[in-house]
Amino acid sequence: MTYMRPEFxxxxxxxxxxxxxxxxxxxxxxxxxxxxxxxxxSAAVIQACFELAIEPHKVAKISGIGCSSKTPTYFLxxxxxxxxxxxxxxxxxxxxxxxxxxLTYIGVSGDGDTASIGMGQFAxxxxxxxxxxxxxxxxxxxxxxxxxxxxxxxxxxxxxxxxPNLFEPIDLCTLALELGATFVARSFSGDKDQLVxxxxxxxxxxxxxxxxxxxxxxxxxxxxxxxxxxxxxxDHIAATGKTDFIPVRKEIMAEYNPGFTQEVxxxxxxxxxxxxxxxxxxxxxxxxxIQAIHRCKEKNEILTGLLYLDxxxxxxxxxxxxxxxxxxxxxxxxxxxxxxxxxxINESLR
Amino acid sequence: MQKITSVNDFVxxxxxxxxxxxxxxxxxxxxxxxxxGIPVSPKxxxxxxxxxxxxxxxxxxxxxxxxxxxxxxDLMVAINPQSIAQDIKLVSPGGYFLYDSTKPLDAGLxxxxxxxxxxxxxxxxxxxxxxxxxxxxxxxxxxIGALAALLDMEFDVLKNLIHEQFKGKEKLIAPNIHxxxxxxxxxxxxxxxxxxxxxxxxxMVNNHILMEGNEALALGAIYGGxxxxxWYPITPSTSVVEQFEKYAKRLRVDPGSGKCNYxxxxxxxxxxxxxxxxxxxxxGARAFTxxxxxxxxxxxxxxxxxxxxxxxxxxxxxxxxxxxxxMPTRTQQSDVLLAAYASHGxxxxxxxxxxxxxxxxxxGAASFELADQLQTPVIIMNDLDLGMNEHFSEPLxxxxxxxxxxxKVLSESDLENMKERYGxxxxxxxxxxxxxxxxxxxxxKGAFFTRGTSRDRYAVYTESSDAYVDNMERLLVKWETxxxxxxxxxxxxxxxxxxDGIIYFGTTKASAEEALDILSExxxxxxxxxxxSFPFNADVDAFLxxxxxxxxxxxxxxxxxxxxxxxECEIAPDKLKALCCFDGMPVTARWIxxxxxxxxxxxxxxxxxxxxxx
Numbered sequence: 007m008t009y010m011r012p013e014f015x016x017x018x019x020x021x022x023x024x025x026x027x028x029x030x031x032x033x034x035x036x037x038x039x040x041x042x043x044x045x046x047x048s049a050a051v052i053q054a055c056f057e058l059a060i061e062p063h064k065v066a067k068i069s070g071i072g073c074s075s076k077t078p079t080y081f082l083x084x085x086x087x088x089x090x091x092x093x094x095x096x097x098x099x100x101x102x103x104x105x106x107x108x109l110t111y112i113g114v115s116g117d118g119d120t121a122s123i124g125m126g127q128f129a130x131x132x133x134x135x136x137x138x139x140x141x142x143x144x145x146x147x148x149x150x151x152x153x154x155x156x157x158x159x160x161x162x163x164x165x166x167x168x169x170p171n172l173f174e175p176i177d178l179c180t181l182a183l184e185l186g187a188t189f190v191a192r193s194f195s196g197d198k199d200q201l202v203x204x205x206x207x208x209x210x211x212x213x214x215x216x217x218x219x220x221x222x223x224x225x226x227x228x229x230x231x232x233x234x235x236x237x238x239x240x241d242h243i244a245a246t247g248k249t250d251f252i253p254v255r256k257e258i259m260a261e262y263n264p265g266f267t268q269e270v271x272x273x274x275x276x277x278x279x280x281x282x283x284x285x286x287x288x289x290x291x292x293x294x295x296i297q298a299i300h301r302c303k304e305k306n307e308i309l310t311g312l313l314y315l316d317x318x319x320x321x322x323x324x325x326x327x328x329x330x331x332x333x334x335x336x337x338x339x340x341x342x343x344x345x346x347x348x349x350x351i352n353e354s355l356r
Numbered sequence: 357m358q359k360i361t362s363v364n365d366f367v368x369x370x371x372x373x374x375x376x377x378x379x380x381x382x383x384x385x386x387x388x389x390x391x392x393g394i395p396v397s398p399k400x401x402x403x404x405x406x407x408x409x410x411x412x413x414x415x416x417x418x419x420x421x422x423x424x425x426x427x428x429x430d431l432m433v434a435i436n437p438q439s440i441a442q443d444i445k446l447v448s449p450g451g452y453f454l455y456d457s458t459k460p461l462d463a464g465l466x467x468x469x470x471x472x473x474x475x476x477x478x479x480x481x482x483x484x485x486x487x488x489x490x491x492x493x494x495x496x497x498x499x500i501g502a503l504a505a506l507l508d509m510e511f512d513v514l515k516n517l518i519h520e521q522f523k524g525k526e527k528l529i530a531p532n533i534h535x536x537x538x539x540x541x542x543x544x545x546x547x548x549x550x551x552x553x554x555x556x557x558x559x560m561v562n563n564h565i566l567m568e569g570n571e572a573l574a575l576g577a578i579y580g581g582x583x584x585x586x587w588y589p590i591t592p593s594t595s596v597v598e599q600f601e602k603y604a605k606r607l608r609v610d611p612g613s614g615k616c617n618y619x620x621x622x623x624x625x626x627x628x629x630x631x632x633x634x635x636x637x638x639x640g641a642r643a644f645t646x647x648x649x650x651x652x653x654x655x656x657x658x659x660x661x662x663x664x665x666x667x668x669x670x671x672x673x674x675x676x677x678x679x680x681x682x683m684p685t686r687t688q689q690s691d692v693l694l695a696a697y698a699s700h701g702x703x704x705x706x707x708x709x710x711x712x713x714x715x716x717x718x719x720g721a722a723s724f725e726l727a728d729q730l731q732t733p734v735i736i737m738n739d740l741d742l743g744m745n746e747h748f749s750e751p752l753x754x755x756x757x758x759x760x761x762x763x764k765v766l767s768e769s770d771l772e773n774m775k776e777r778y779g780x781x782x783x784x785x786x787x788x789x790x791x792x793x794x795x796x797x798x799x800x801k802g803a804f805f806t807r808g809t810s811r812d813r814y815a816v817y818t819e820s821s822d823a824y825v826d827n828m829e830r831l832l833v834k835w836e837t838x839x840x841x842x843x844x845x846x847x848x849x850x851x852x853x854x855x856d857g858i859i860y861f862g863t864t865k866a867s868a869e870e871a872l873d874i875l876s877e878x879x880x881x882x883x884x885x886x887x888x889s890f891p892f893n894a895d896v897d898a899f900l901x902x903x904x905x906x907x908x909x910x911x912x913x914x915x916x917x918x919x920x921x922x923x924e925c926e927i928a929p930d931k932l933k934a935l936c937c938f939d940g941m942p943v944t945a946r947w948i949x950x951x952x953x954x955x956x957x958x959x960x961x962x963x964x965x966x967x968x969x970x
Contacts, residue, residue, distance in 0.1 A: 063803060066639065066795045079805055079817075086795035088638055089807040090631070091661050097586075097623065097631025102795070104584045104619040104632070105641035109796050127631070130624040322619075329615040333583035334640035334794065338760050340617055341581040343607040345754045351575065352751040355565035356390075 023059040031056045033083040037076070043195030043221030043236075044074055044143045048081045050198055051112065051141075054205035055082060058253070065110045066102055070095040070124060073150050074116030074143035074221075082112075093124025096131035099138055100322070106332040107323050110209055111138035118148050121157040121176045128178075132185040132214055137321040139208045140216045142178055143195070145223035146234030153226030164231035178218045179313060180299055183292045188319040189215035190295065191312045194239055195222070203251040203278075204312060210251070212273040213319045220308065244302050246311030247282040272317050280312055289315050358450040359471060361552035364394050364419035366430040368503075371443040372496075373436045375407030381496035382413040384521070385503060386746065388513045389417055390566050393558040397423040397866075399745045399942065404591065404684040410439040419558050423748050424867030425942040430553055431507075433499055435477070441465055452551055454499065454506075473547060475502055480538055494535040501539025508550035510557070511540060563751050565713070569742035570646075572713035573672055574599035575752065576720015577644055578607060581760050582670070584643035586621040586632035588651065591684050592740035593674035596646035626651035630658040630671065637668045638806060640765075640794035642724045644670035649678045649691045652698065652735075659733050660699025661808045663831075666781075666790070668727035668763070672720075672736045674743040677940045686940025687740035689862055690912035695735045696890055696920055702828065706734045706838055707890035710742065711865040713749040715888075719843070728763035730838050731789060739911070741942045742863045764791045771798040780804045780815040781827060788834030835891060842889035845896055848872065850881035857903035858952070859932075861887040861917060863942060864909050870945035875952060882907070882952070887917065892924055900927050909948055913938045 019027040031052040036045050055065065065085040069075035071092035078087040090098045099113045120128045120142050131140065146159040155163075158178065159171040182190050189211045193201045201219065208215035220239050222228050228235040233242075247266075254275040268289050270278045280289060288294045295313040302309035329336075360366065368385070372378035379400075386398040397416045403409040416426050431452040434443045440455065441462075447453050449469040455461060457474025466472075477498055481491040504511055515533055522528045543549055574596050577585070587597040601620055608617040623629040629645045636643035647655065652673050662669040675691045677683035695707055708723060710716045719736055727734040764785075771778065771793065778801055781790050793802035804815035812823040848869070850856075860868040865886055872884055885899045900906065900921065908918040915934030922929050935951045937943040 061799065063799050064796050068635070084800060084803050086793070086803050087805040088635070089805060089809070090634070091657050091808060094627060094631045094658070097628035098635035098638070100621060100628075101584060101586065101632035101635025101637070101641075101643060102639040103635075104621070105636040105639035105643070106794075106796065109639075126624050127628055130628065134621070326619050327614075327616050328619050329610050329613065329617055333617065333619060334636075336581075336583060336617055338581060338758065340610075341583065341608070341760075342579050342754075342758070345756050347607060348575075348579070348752050348754045352563070352565050355567050356561075356563075 022056055024061065026056065026059070026062060028052060028056045030062045030084065031082055033081040034079050036080040038073060039225045041224040042073070043145065043219075043223070044077050045080065046195040046198065047141065047143055047201070047219055047221055048077050050201040050205055051081045053198075053202050054209065057202070058206050058209060060110055060209070064108070065112060067112050067114065068095050068099045068102060069114040070116070070119040072116040072119050072148070073223075074114055075119060077143065078112070078114050093119050093122070094127055095119065096124065096127035096136070096140075100131060100134065100136055103136055103138060103322065104328070105334040107137070107328070108332050111136075112209075113138050113140045115140065115142050117142060117144045117146060117156040117158040121178060129181075129185055132182050132187045132216070134322045135186070135188055135213045135319055135325070137212055137323070138214060139205065140214060142216070142218045143221040144178070144218055144234070145221050145227055146232065147223050147227040149223045149226055153223070160233040163233040164229065165227045166225070166229060177299065178216065180296050182216045183296050183314055187216050187314070188213040188316040190314040191216070192218045192220070192308070192310045194220045194243060194310055196236065196240065197243075197310065200245065200249060200311060203249045206251040207249065207272070207278045207312065210272050210274055210276050211315070211317070213316070213321045220310075239308060242307050244307040244309050245283060246287055246298065246309060246313060247280045247284070249312050250279040250281075252277040252279065270315050270317055278312065278315070289313075357471065358469070359552040360430050360448065360450040360452070362430070363554055363556050364417055364558065366417055366553040367426050367428060368415045368417070368431045368433065369429040369443075369446065370413040370415075370433045371436045371439050372411050372413065373438065374403060374405060374409055374411040376496070377493045378411070378435065378496045379413070380521075381500050382415075383746075384514065384517055385500050386415050387517055387566065388509055389415070389555060390561060390748070391513045391517065392510060392555055393561045394419050394555065395421045395423060395560055395564075395748045396566075397425070397745075397748055399425060399741065401941070402685050410436050417555065419560055421560065422866065422870040422945070424870055425944050427944040427946055431551075433503070435495070435499065444470075452553070454502070471551075473506070475499065475539070475542055475546075480542065484535075484538065494531070497532055497535035498539035501536035502543040503539075504536065505540045505543035505549045506547060506551050508554040508556070511536070565749055565751050566746045567713040567749055568595065568744060568746055569710065569713050569716040569738055570595040570674060570744060571599040572716035572752065573646070573720040573736065573738060573743075575603055576717040576723075578603050579717070579754055580642065580721030580724040582642045582644050582724060583618050584621075584632065584636035584641045585618070586623050586629040586643070586645050588623050588626045588629045588647065590626075590648045590651050592676055592744045593646040593648045593651070593672065595744065596672055596674065626654040627657065630655040630669070633669055633671070634658055634662050634667050637727070642670070642728070644672060644723070646672035646674065648674050648676050649694065650681065652691055652694055656699045659705065660701060660703055662733045663699065663703045663705065664701070664808055665806050666731040667806070668731055669733040670723045670727050670736070671733060672738060675737065675739040677938075683940045685740070687863070687942055688911050688938060688940060689737070689739055689864070690916065690938065691737065692910075692912070692916035692920060695737060704835065704891070706730060706732060706842060708734065708736045708843065709861040709888055710736065710738060711862055711886065712742075713747050714752055716742065717752045722843070725761055726841060729761060729789070729841060730834065731763060731792060732834070732838075737862060739863055764789055766791050766793050766797070766802060768798050771801040774801065777814065778802050778804075779813045781811065781830070782813045783830050783833070786833075787837040788830050788832070789837060839891050839893040842891065842893065844893065845888055845899070846886040847899070848884035848886070850883045851876055852881045854881045854883055855902075855904040856882050857899060857906040858882040858884045858909065859887060859899075859906055859917070859921070860884070860909040864911065867943050867945045867948055868909055871948035871952070874945065874949055880952065890920065892921065896921075897925055900925055900931070904931065905933065906931055907933045907935050907952055909935045909937075909943065911937050911943055
């Protein structure tokens with residue numbers, strides 16, 4: 007745990023398209039345990055928002071309860087945040103998003119917050135295709151109450167307490183795929199090269215984007231017999247391939263190997279390239295994604311990377327047909343029908 | 357035989373089977389009396405079921421303008437064989453009993469103290485119509501036609517209503533009017549028309565309307581500027597959001613683009629419904645949800661968050677009979693304590709108690725102003741009786757000069773010009789209400805972290821006891837401020853000076869006022885106060901102070917408002933006499949009179965005694 011951060015910044019720090027430095031996207035100093043995977047995810051969010059050149063105050067950060075849900079304090083300090091109640095981040099995010107469709111919504115949750123107490127809300131946020139990045143910081147345990155198994159913990163996995171988990175794990179990616187999620191990815195907090203482009207792609211996606219990030223709990227679930235520890239994850243990771251995120255108006259420089267490359271253009275014109283390791287995976291085919299996850303699982307591997315993407319989906323605002331201007335900015339001139347309309351209603355009730 | 361005689365003062369009860377289309381026919385009956393210029397109050401007594409169970413529709417006609425439930429039945433229209441044995445017993449001696457005489461009435465049911473009116477309804481509809489569904493539907497219209505003759509109603513009024521009802525479906529007009537005529541002619545030919553009870557045109561309706569409270573609340577939300585509604589279906593609140601959607605489609609669609617200036621989410625449960633409201637309100641939209649007691653139980657968690665994090669939240673509670681699932685289709689005022697202190701820890705919430713559709717509309721709109729100004733949950737305490745029944749009401753009114761007051765919200769330029777450090781929980785004005793910012797307002801100033809955990813005045817997480825106490829005490833300052841913002845009670849002084857008082861709230865108003873008139877004629881004088889909101893302000897304190905004995909009439913078992921008054925106003929419990937009617941039916945004037953006269957010594961809640969025992 008760090009108590010102080012040096013204020014000094016090199017005068018020639020790189021700036022993004024809006025002229026902001028990476029520092030403009032930082033938050034308060036983390037109070038999580040030293041080495042916590044969650045801090046790496048916060049750093050990846052900062053990097054992704056910096057690279058995407060999002061205005062640092064035009065993001066709403068929403069979370070539930072738990073170690074993961076604390077992290078929005080540690081990134082994007084110029085944005086508003088809402089640390090709500092346990093498992094209820096999706097509903098708060100739904101309301102917030104409906105009020106103002108012009109902000110970027112980043113929801114941060116954990117495996118307890120999503121796969122147990124918040125399972126219902128998670129499922130329904132997926133169904134609504136809420137335009138948001140939904141990050142699960144998945145460590146397979148309840149850190150803040152000192153290491154109980156969570157619902158994503160693998161059967162037989164052993165945490166610090168030394169007793170194996172007895173129950174089947176919930177795979178949030180296959181679940182989201184079944185529920186109709188329009189962007190599904192899995193990553194690892196220790197793989198920044200993979201995570202940053204995935205976050206950028208997820209934020210650019212116009213719809214619900216799930217990234218389930220393996221994020222080891224260094225204090226309670228990082229022993230050799232845990233399947234959510236650094237050692238196991240590093241040894242058993244398999245990737246769908248290397249993901250490149252190419253923003254709008256940027257020239258595509260790399261050469262791609264046809265058959266093993268898939269290119270997806272998002273609504274805003276940005277492009278995602280996946281250099282696939284598995285030619286059977288088709289990013290537009292849910293079934294192929296589910297099968298790829300299962301194939302890896304059978305080999306005792308964790309499949310990471312972009313798994314599924316539907317760039318042509320309609321988000322909740324499009325489904326509901328709401329006006330372009332944020333609802334919260336409408337005034338009585340637009341919203342209040344006035345006394346004449348009311349008199350007509352009175353007349354219809356006589 | 358004795359016959360009840362009365363002009364414009366009686367109760368007609370329709371006993372039907374639910375799902376047979378009787379509701380629209382019965383509504384036609386009530387509406388035509390209203391159109392004849394006479395105050396009317398219809399009440400549905402329906403089962404928690406979709407098809408096949410008994411349902412009753414009770415219509416009180418009263419040209420003195422008394423609109424509460426009266427109790428007793430002068431004319432029973434007994435269409436449901438399932439409940440006929442019970443229905444015939446409900447008729448007052450000298451009353452009338454209209455039944456389907458296609459089959460003879462069971463001799464065991466016959467009473468010699470009531471007047472039987474047999475009409476072969478099934479025979480007539482079978483003769484006239486071939487389609488099974490039509491036979492069932494028109495049977496209802498036929499008995500309405502018969503009532504027109506029996507009660508001397510103006511046939512043209514009924515005909516006009518049929519024309520209005522089927523505007524756009526003109527094919528249905530002629531067969532409906534034919535059905536009315538079938539019944540009308542049969543009654544004229546076979547009975548002495550009119551009966552001892554009858555309708556005579558009056559000019560008492562003026563510009564009044566007939567409206568359900570839930571519909572008025574929905575309109576209040578439209579006029580009050582709500583843009584986000586989230587809900588989970590539950591009787592008796594469902595029609596609030598359904599009506600909101602109906603009016604929004606009509607009044608809130610942008611004419612240029614055809615896009616909606618509103619968003620409605622049918623959530624996965626009540627927890628999510630209020631979560632959406634909290635999220636939308638936090639982000640600057642006016643948002644609301646509607647539910648009933650079981651939903652409020654689930655919403656406790658978010659109500660505590662909204663109270664502590666100070667997020668405006670509007671919740672409409674259409675109360676039904678609890679506890680648990682209770683009697684889902686019967687009325688009660690039994691969520692008072694639940695709502696007042698919802699959620700764990702020290703919490704209290706602003707409550708509004710509407711009594712009429714007009715007040716539902718006004719409080720519906722005002723709740724958003726109050727929530728924004730006080731930055732806290734505001735709970736509107738409606739009930740099934742007011743919410744789902746049509747009530748005779750003054751017309752709704754709106755002042756076009758009204759501008760929405762969003763409370764203390766800092767704009768981008770406010771923040772830009774601010775020299776000092778912004779503190780979300782800094783009590784700058786010493787009224788306990790601090791300044792909000794909406795997300796995304798200013799590039800560098802005004803961002804903060806909203807949380808359910810303790811924080812200092814700058815919204816920074818802290819476990820400092822001093823900071824925690826400071827914040828909790830400021831919330832009490834805000835609570836005091838709220839007393840000046842919420843609607844004041846309504847007073848109705850007695851004709852003669854007295855130290856006796858009576859307190860009531862919500863839908864009890866109509867019956868209580870009728871009871872007070874009758875008691876006054878009997879020489880019993882009570883000063884009355886109708887509570888319209890919580891927290892209680894100085895007017896409430898003064899009323900309690902100035903009276904020695906006060907009856908508190910409420911529709912729950914435990915005298916919840918009485919408990920709240922004792923607790924919040926710190927007065928001696930002996931002073932407040934609880935009169936608790938909690939059988940699920942709207943309280944009647946008769947009940948209140950009986951219990952004021954008989955229950956004056958009770959300090960414990962007095963149990964309800966049913967008006968009519970089957």
